[in-house]
Amino acid sequence: xxxxxxxxxxxxxxxxxxxxxxxxxxxxxxxxxxxxxxxxxxxxxxxxxxxxxxxxxxxxxxxxxxxxxxxxxxxxxxxxxxxxxxxxxxxxxxxxxxxxxxxxxxxxxxxxxxxxxxxxxxxxxxxxxxxxxxxxxxxxxxxxxxxxxxxxxxxxxxxxxxxxxxxxxxxxxxxxxxxxxxxxxxxxxxxxxxxxxxxxxxxxxxxxxxxxxxxxxxxxxxxxxxxxxxxxxxxxxxxxxxxxxxxxxxxxxxxxxxxxxxxxxxxxxxxxxxxxxxxxxxxxxx
Amino acid sequence: xxxxxxxxxxxxxxxxxxxxxxxxxxxxxxxxxxxxxxxxxxxxxxxxxxxxxxxxxxxxxxxxxxxxxxxxxxxxxxxxxxxxxxxxxxxxxxxxxxxxxxxxxxxxxxxxxxxxxxxxxxxxxxxxxxxxxxxxxx
Numbered sequence: 364x365x366x367x368x369x370x371x372x373x374x375x376x377x378x379x380x381x382x383x384x385x386x387x388x389x390x391x392x393x394x395x396x397x398x399x400x401x402x403x404x405x406x407x408x409x410x411x412x413x414x415x416x417x418x419x420x421x422x423x424x425x426x427x428x429x430x431x432x433x434x435x436x437x438x439x440x441x442x443x444x445x446x447x448x449x450x451x452x453x454x455x456x457x458x459x460x461x462x463x464x465x466x467x468x469x470x471x472x473x474x475x476x477x478x479x480x481x482x483x484x485x486x487x488x489x490x491x492x493x494x495x496x497x498x499x500x501x502x503x504x505x506x507x508x509x510x511x512x513x514x515x516x517x518x519x520x521x522x523x524x525x526x527x528x529x530x531x532x533x534x535x536x537x538x539x540x541x542x543x544x545x546x547x548x549x550x551x552x553x554x555x556x557x558x559x560x561x562x563x564x565x566x567x568x569x570x571x572x573x574x575x576x577x578x579x580x581x582x583x584x585x586x587x588x589x590x591x592x593x594x595x596x597x598x599x600x601x602x603x604x605x606x607x608x609x610x611x612x613x614x615x616x617x618x619x620x621x622x623x624x625x626x627x628x629x630x631x632x633x634x635x636x637x638x639x640x641x642x643x644x645x646x647x648x649x
Numbered sequence: 650x651x652x653x654x655x656x657x658x659x660x661x662x663x664x665x666x667x668x669x670x671x672x673x674x675x676x677x678x679x680x681x682x683x684x685x686x687x688x689x690x691x692x693x694x695x696x697x698x699x700x701x702x703x704x705x706x707x708x709x710x711x712x713x714x715x716x717x718x719x720x721x722x723x724x725x726x727x728x729x730x731x732x733x734x735x736x737x738x739x740x741x742x743x744x745x746x747x748x749x750x751x752x753x754x755x756x757x758x759x760x761x762x763x764x765x766x767x768x769x770x771x772x773x774x775x776x777x778x779x780x781x782x783x784x785x786x787x
Contacts, residue, residue: 416719
């Protein structure tokens with residue numbers, strides 16, 4: 364009985380120290396989340412309006428001179444996958460990878476991973492990687508985004524890829540983060556599928572001409588899209604981690620409660636046994 | 650004067666939303682001014698000072714660099730890479746950037762990429778200084 368009590372005590376201690384760690388991680392994630400969410404909220408309208416505007420333009424565009432707007436029959440897909448640098452964030456990374464897996468089924472893809480987990484996963488899966496230079500999502504700056512935008516544009520213009528997609532985790536609320544894919548190139552992918560037939564297209568005046576405009580806008584729009592998506596993903600990661608760590612802390616405290624009950628019971632039993640023994644001994648002596 | 654809805658959204662967030670009389674800014678093709686009932690229009694933004702004339706005739710200026718401007722069905726959207734209202738510009742920082750860019754450009758055997766970057770930095774700082782200066786004189 365005594366040995367059992369010791370084992371239970373040790374177990375309680377180890378659970379307690381695990382709980383301390385998960386609690387600390389939860390607090391760190393919560394405080395970082397506040398900042399990250401602010402940043403994501405700030406850039407969210409940019410992302411929404413940018414997408415909206417480009418959809419408008421793609422819908423109204425009758426001029427497919429620019430290499431960026433043309434729909435191609437090139438069947439190579441580039442997927443930019445923004446995941447986290449670290450694990451212990453609940454289903455954050457695995458949900459995204461599952462989503463990517465499903466979305467890319469049967470396609471000839473190359474992946475541009477951002478985030479250490481993303482690099483590891485696609486390396487393991489033996490998917491060709493575009494570059495591993497931006498492995499750390501936390502270290503990506505605005506100027507990096509511009510560099511990436513330029514790189515992708517060049518590769519796209521050369522015809523290395525026919526479509527470019529971006530996969531990231533959208534921040535729906537503190538409790539819900541959903542993996543999403545959005546089209547980046549060509550712009551014709553933006554045009555909504557159910558074009559209202561019969562409705563006159565909105566004609567747009569491009570100055571100086573559509574080609575120049577698109578050649579100037581597209582790299583910049585890609586970088587903007589990337590930067591805002593990274594911000595949103597980072598906020599999602601922290602929220603996922605906070606939720607996961609909160610659950611872990613709750614589980615640990617529940618476990619400690621159960622174990623202390625068990626420990627007290629064992630202690631009570633050993634005391635009872637001791638008393639019985641003493642009483643029995645005294646009776647035997649007299 | 651009639652007004653039209655304008656949205657200015659940069660990566661740092663929504664900079665302006667509301668009705669204005671006129672917006673003037675520099676595109677890659679030169680300065681343009683958008684008034685109410687402009688036709689559908691789209692262009693890339695260059696580097697320069699943007700002037701927004703508000704509903705009450707007051708003027709605000711901002712450094713406006715990169716991105717795009719579009720007018721769709723009477724609504725004007727400006728999506729700049731950088732948009733800084735003149736009163737928010739840190740002149741000391743812009744001047745420091747200006748000096749640094751010039752120093753970098755003065756160096757010999759600069760790689761083409763480094764030169765481009767330094768030139769872009771120089772232009773950005775000049776636009777900021779100019780925009781902030783305009784605000785003081787008015």
